[in-house]
Amino acid sequence: QVQLAQSGAEVKKPGASVKVSCKASGYTLSTYGISWVRQAPGQGLEWMGWISARNVNTNYAQKFQGRVTVTTDTSTNTAYLEVRSLRYDDTAVYYCARDYFDGSSRPYYFGLWGQGTLVTVSS
């Protein structure tokens, strides 16, 4: 079964870092790009960044440049999102989402999503 399984909920203090994982099963992670999208409580969806198939390149929303890193580990078929210098307004559910088309040169839309990981930033 093709799916993305994300790591569990995290509680972090302001200024800390968090690394969320997204393990692909039923397909080879490196054949599709992966985006990360977050959703603050009761709010809409916000695209954060993307890593291409085969890790050729990355693209980040300007808002997150320098504070967010998206990586993949082909040996474990897992994608990661790291967010540094956490702030209270980073409290959100973070989703990984797979490109609709394999080998895309940029993100377009998403046909497969992880279940989401709640990251709570609290002192």
Next chain:
Amino acid sequence: DIQMTQSPSSLSASVGDRVTITCQASKGITNYLNWYQQKPGKAPKLLIYDAFNLAIGVPSRFSGSGSGTHFTFTISSLQPEDIATYYCQQYDNLPLTFGGGTKVEI
């Protein structure tokens, strides 16, 4: 960044009603517009891509239209399982951006 403005932000309708949601882009995006459905506590689900193409397995009561800056999403006959929040999303330019969402209630 391209701003996506959805309206209304919420609506209440009856089973069997025709429901229409609009999405306006801050600049022309050709037909690079998608629609997602999100049920409470769940990840979004792609319903429509490229403004009017139905994703695999999506019931035909869902449809989309439009181009340029103005887009429409329609549920031809609202069903109880359609209770959700609907989002438009543009991919003409990076960063990808979403509309603010429309909550559909019965």
